[in-house]
Every structure is written in C-alpha cells, then in structure tokens.
Amino acid sequence: MNAISKNEQNALARAVLEIDVNNHAGVMSHVVGLFSRRSYNVEGILCLPVGDGRQSRIWLLVNEDQRLTQMMKQVEKLEDVITIRRHNADHAVFQDLETFFRP
C-alpha cells in the first residue's frame, strides 16, 4: 500500500490560491483566461463577494507546476486583482466541499 495518504498526496501535488479582486462581470474571465491559454487546468474554483460586495475573493485549486510562480505574477498584473496569496492544498476552504461533488 502507498504510504502517503490521499490528503498528503494532494498537499504535495496541489496548491490553493486566494485572490482578492474587484467584483464586476469579467474579472473571473480575466483570471481563468491566464490559466487556460497556457493549458494549465484549474481543478477547483470558489468565489463569493466580500464585505460590502465591492470586492470578491476567488479561491483556486490548481496542480503544482513549475509555472505556478509565473502564473501568480501574471495574475497579480491584472488591473482588477488586488492581492494574491498562495496556500498549501490542505487549506480548509476546499475541504468540506466533498459532499457536493459525489458522482
């Protein structure tokens, strides 16, 4: 049996990005377009408004890749992106969602 549990494997192979953005139509398209043009798959997306709704927070679950640093720099350059932070895949935000994603 594999000594590494599924969660540990995910933590090794994946990263979670937390992106604060201005909340208007089109922002999500700008962000995910940077990934799709590089055929860099986004495994998970969560997005909700924050505070008074002028800003949103986008959470992305992505595979670890040597391009990830460059990806973050490209995301950071977008006019409507305020900040981007990187977390490990074991970050709580995606963890309790599994019940919604059973086949």
Add this chain to the structure above:
Amino acid sequence: MTETLTGAQITVRLLERQGIRTVAGIPGGAILPIYDALGQSTTIHHVLARHEQGAGFMAQGMARATGQPAVCLASSGPGATNLLTAIAVAKLDSIPLVAITGQVPKAMIGTDAFQEVDTYGLSIPITKHNFLVSSAEELLEVIPRAFRIAASGRPGPVLIDIPKDVQAQAIEISEWPDPGRAEPAPAANSALIEQAAAMINAAERPILYLGGGVIHSGASVAAIELAEKASLPTVMTLMALGAMPVDHPLALGMLGMHAARYTNLALDECDLLIAIGARFDDRATGKVAAFCPQAKIIHIDIDPAELDKIKTAHIGIMADISEALGQLLPAVFQNSRKNWVDRSNALKAEFPFDLHSTDNPRSHFGLIQSVAACLDDDAIIATDVGQHQMWVAQAYPLRRPRQWLTSGGLGTMGFGVPAAIGAALAERGRTVVCFTGDGSIMMNIQELVTAAEENANIKIVLMDNATLGLVHQQQTLFYGERLFASQFRSSPDFIKIAQGFGIAAVDLDASANPCATLMEAISRPGPCLIHASIDAEQKVYPMVPPGAANRDMIGA
C-alpha cells in the same frame, strides 16, 4: 457650470482633454453617436482608414513615433474583430493604444443582434485591460483610467467597448476628471542597485543587452552613458534598435536569429549579461540553455513578471529603466576594460557583417544603403514583416530612439504602410520611409488611398521578389527545397496600383540611374511608392536555425 451632454459627447470631450488631436477609425452603426459628436469637434482630426486593422496600425504608428497613447475607433462586430490583430501587435510590443469600439445597445447584448460580437471577451487576452461601459457616468472614470493604464508601467493597449445606448444617454456634467497620465514608476530597490553595480564593477566580460523598454522609458541617453562609463559592449533587440547609434564604437548591433556573427559570438563569451528592458524573446536568445552560457545575469524591467520568466536572474530589479539607470550610473566605476573591448573589436574584425554589394542599388543591401544616403537621422523608418524587415534591421544606420517602427513580437505583415501613415501624421516635419515587401504590402494595400487622402509624407520602398521571402527561405533551407505556396504565380502591377490609389510611383527597375530616381522620389513631398525588384534567391544571413543555439549560425 453644468452641461447636459450625451455619452458620445462626453467621450469626445474626454479625448480632447487628453490632448488627442488625431484619431484613426471607420464608422459603423453602433458607433455613429460618437462619430456624430466627433464631427463637431474642432480640435480632433479624424483619419478615415479603409480597414479597421489599418486604423489600429495608424494609431500605433502615432504612439510609436511619439511615445504618447494614441486612439483608434471601430464599430461593433466586424469593425471590432478587424481591429483585434492591431491590438495584439500593440500588446506584444508594449505600445500605449486606446481602442474605442461601438457595441450594440445594452438590452440587445447577448441576443446575437446584428453586428454583435463579444468584443470584451475577444479582447481580454490581447489587451492590458479592457472595459465594457454600462453608463454615461462611467465614461468619466473609464476613459481617463484607460489612458492611465495604457501609459503606466509597461505600456500596452486598452479597449473601451461602449454600447450605443450609453453613447446616446444624456447626463448632467458639472465637473471634469483630470486627464489620465502615466503613474510615477516605483523606485528601484537601492540595495539591489548597489549589488548590480558591484557585479558590473567585478565583471571582466560584461555585455549590455538593451530591449524595447529602454525606448519606452526614454532611457537611451542613460544607457549609452552606462555603456561608455563602464566600457560595456552593447547589443540591442529588434525593438531597441536606435537606442544606441549603430556606429557607436561599443555597439554590437542586433542580437539573435539574424545577428551578425560577432554579436552572438561575443554574447557566447560574456561573463555578465546586463539585460535592461528586454524580455529574453526566443528570436533573441535562440536555444535558451545555450544563451550566454558563462554569464551571470542582471535583469532590470518595469514588469515584475518578466523577471525570471525565461532566464533566472542573479539580480532581478523591478524598476523603471530611467530611474534605475539614474541610480546605477554613479555606483558604477569608470573602467576602460581594455582586454574585453579589444576582444569584442577583434570578433568584429574576424567575423564581420557582410554587407555585400552595397554599392549596387539594385541589390537588397545596396537599396537600403541608397535610401539611407538620401535621409538624415530625423527620418522615421517603418517596416513591414519579412526578409526586408530583417535586412533593414541589419543594414540601416539607425541612430535615435523612436526612429524605428516595426512589428516585433507579433511579426505582423501589413503593419508597415498604415503605421508609417500614422507616424507621418503625428510627426509632420519628418519624412517617413516604409520598407515593405510584395507579400506584406498586399495585406493592407487599401491604405494607400488613405495616404493619398491625408497627403501623408511617406515613401514606400517596395522590395519585390514575388515571393513570401522568409517562407521561401525556410522551405529552401529546412524543408528540402520543397517550395510550396511561397512563390506568387501572379503579381500585380504595383506602379499602376499606386497610381490608381492616387499616389506617385516610380520604378527603379526602369530607371537608368536608380540613385538619382530614389533621391528625387524621396525629396518630393507627399506619398510615393518606390518599386524595386530584388533577387528571390537572396537569404537573410546569418541565420540561427529554429531551435538552435545562437552560436550555431548558418550562411554568410
């Protein structure tokens, strides 16, 4: 005082307040309110292009020649899609461009209305930023912001899509926003500058590698001062040509795929590469792993995403080039670096660039030299894309920033003629020469009539080999000489075409004294096409084969 104005009138007023005096475009249904307001403007001259792509290139001809953001206009649907290539060119070459497109009324967006296309969605990956405006009030914020974004940091194109009902919406205006201007650049990290200076001072074989950012930042003089103070042999990218005069003793010319042998060989020997406003493009580096294999790298760029993108820098500095060089200069020691400068000169002598038969104006290099002999450094030199572009880059004595207008990153045929028209309209005192090929000119030949209409002072030097020359060259060299779809079986009579569009034309082929004919054509004010047949077998040499290391050049 409060005025009641429509979105269209607000748009035009904001452009006037930005200092825009010339715009290029084509009207259509969804942008007619803006055109109606533009027609009432006494300060903005509208240039009626014959294809929206031409309008996009004219605007960036203005922007490239002046460094200031320029504006193009198009209607919805096909007007907007025709503009896309020009916008992408501006993105790849970091040119400040503001594109304004009409859109179907808001209530019809998403219904597949007549001439509706998702201009916002289409333009996302080729703009620095884009806007879909939803009210006339919003224009007051969006338009100045678009100019600020286009001009700030690393410049680039911004698109503003304005639905027709927003253009027609009338609102009360009591106060106008300030025009959008470039934001001050962040200061360079002084500790990193000191480290960079120490690295330059300690280097034995440093090379200065200038990119288009030096032109955008207006840092040519500072870059030359740095090169002279520290005795740095200097290479330039295609976009940086003119930053240092080609005949400067430290200039090693353009690097990369079509560099002189001595340029790439010097890079192969350097122990420190000082990259300034350059992005390690594949046409400059060749096989990246073999590019400057012995060198440490200092990389200064205003765009942090360029640092470590292709090559990991030992010192990466995010800064405006002018500001960074201002800090760097006093910290760098005066150094004659005799051994390395001697070595660099020895490479020049041993592996010279062969400008063969330059005295024959019917040869490609001879024609370029003959044109240069008719002009001084005030002239602007535009090109299309192909063999002629590389030959001009190799052989024309470019000596000042913004003298050279070319489509670098996207390499777009059809760029030359409309960009030259734009430059001629923005810089009316200058002669603008556009070198083009018989393949390229056909891609926007309709703009010849725009040149006639505007009496633009452009001289189009058409180097005609009846082929798609670079395709022909690659098929000959790398595809077993299987020439396919690269030779035109039928060519138009370019002299008649030019005359038919209403501009003067001369044929050097038919001239007994081509140099005199050239001089006469270039000296005469107004647009002129100068046709010259050249040998289709001539190649752009030296050449680094695609995927090879820069040291492995073939030809010449």
